[in-house]
Amino acid sequence: MNSSFQFAGSLFPALTQLQQQLDEVFRMDGTANIRALSGRTFPAVNIGSTPDAVEVIAFAPGIDPKALQITIDKGLLVISGERAENTENKEREDDVSVYAQERFTGQFRRVISLPEDADPNQVHATCRDGIVRVSVAKRESAKPRQIAVN
Amino acid sequence: MNDRTDVTKSTEQAPRVPESALAPAVDISENDVGIELVADLPGVPKDGLSIKVDGANLTIEGSAQIDVPQNLEPLYGEIRSRHFRRSFTLSRELDPSRIEAKLANGVLRMHIPKSEAARPRRIEVSAL
Numbered sequence: 001m002n003s004s005f006q007f008a009g010s011l012f013p014a015l016t017q018l019q020q021q022l023d024e025v026f027r028m029d030g031t032a033n034i035r036a037l038s039g040r041t042f043p044a045v046n047i048g049s050t051p052d053a054v055e056v057i058a059f060a061p062g063i064d065p066k067a068l069q070i071t072i073d074k075g076l077l078v079i080s081g082e083r084a085e086n087t088e089n090k091e092r093e094d095d096v097s098v099y100a101q102e103r104f105t106g107q108f109r110r111v112i113s114l115p116e117d118a119d120p121n122q123v124h125a126t127c128r129d130g131i132v133r134v135s136v137a138k139r140e141s142a143k144p145r146q147i148a149v150n
Numbered sequence: 151m152n153d154r155t156d157v158t159k160s161t162e163q164a165p166r167v168p169e170s171a172l173a174p175a176v177d178i179s180e181n182d183v184g185i186e187l188v189a190d191l192p193g194v195p196k197d198g199l200s201i202k203v204d205g206a207n208l209t210i211e212g213s214a215q216i217d218v219p220q221n222l223e224p225l226y227g228e229i230r231s232r233h234f235r236r237s238f239t240l241s242r243e244l245d246p247s248r249i250e251a252k253l254a255n256g257v258l259r260m261h262i263p264k265s266e267a268a269r270p271r272r273i274e275v276s277a278l
Contacts, residue, residue, distance in 0.1 A: 017230055043192075044228040050219045057216060059192035059229055061256030095181055102175040103190055130192040130256020131216055 042104035043079065043132070045112065051144050054118050054136045058110070061130030062103075068127070070134060072120040077134065080109040117142030171235035174210070182270055184263035185244065191234050192256040199253060201260070203246040209237045210258065243268030 043060035058079055060068065068081045085105045114120070114136055122137035177188040191199065193214030202209045214232040240246055245265040252259045 016228070041228070045226075046224065046229055047226040048218065048222040048224045050221050050223065053219075055218060055222060057218065059256075061190040061192040063255065096179050097181075098177075098179045100176050100178040103177045103188060104175070126217075128193075128217070129195055129215070130190075131214070133217065 041110070042083070042108045043110060045079075045110060047112065049115075049138075051138075053138055054114060056112055056134040056136070058132040058134070059130065060132050063127075063130065063132075065127040065132070068132065070123075070125050070132075072114070072123060072136070075114050075116075075118070075120070077112045077114055077136065078109065079112075079132070079134070080107070082107045170231060171211070171233035172229070172231050173236045174212075174234045176236065182264075184261055187238075187258075187260040187262065189236070189258045189260075190256065191253070191258050192229075193232065194234065194253070194256060194258075196253055199258065201249070201251055203240070203249070206240050206242075207237055208240050208246070208249075208262075209235065211235045212258075 043058040043063075045059070046057045048055045048057075056077060056079075060079075060081075060083075063081055063083055068079065071078045071080075083105055117138045118136045119139045120136070123134065125132060125134045127133075174189045174191050176190075177186075179186050189210060191210075191212045191214070193216050194212035195215055198215060199210075199212040202211070212234045214234070216232060240262065243264050244262050246262070248263050250261045250263075
């Protein structure tokens, strides 16, 4: 299970990790540039591949699976939807003070370019505990196979 | 396959979270009756979550369970840990014994009530 978080020792994953660690230490407190984007994209995705399929794991907590749109068009996998604002306190809005608002709200859309060997006709998506897993099968012709010697 | 003998058994049910853990994004707001805390914990099931109050410290720890095939070869990753941890300091007017927590769809919602004495109240003036 842990394998989805261990990456080969190439440079870019190492840089991303460093950036993530720096973000953790120097938490952005909103005083930066007025147009600065929050460093976090939503939903965060991890991508991996097995001999049979390409697996996209999207971390989308608090999203109703029915409200999530997953489409594939021309080799692009699009995950889109909307996460509603925290509404629990809405009715007593006057005397609510907000101390932290780090969670993403609003519309989101993530586009992932699938590899050539992915078969857009064989996709299935599951959702559990706020994690959406989309698995796109690889084409039969692209799967590794053994050739028998006569 | 268990060749270890536990001399003392751990009393804690929730799995231990290692030192390096992600800080989950939170929303915190306060109203008359208490504090609402909402935290994003994607993939964390109920039994993978532990909420501890130790003195004035509130610690939320969780481990995500992600179903992926064994032979998965990672290509790209934005989330590099399946462990989450974040701590907060509670102020004295909050009542940690009556904290309520709900976990649904990877989102934790907590209500930390204020003690009765700390709630704002109106004092009626009686006319003589």
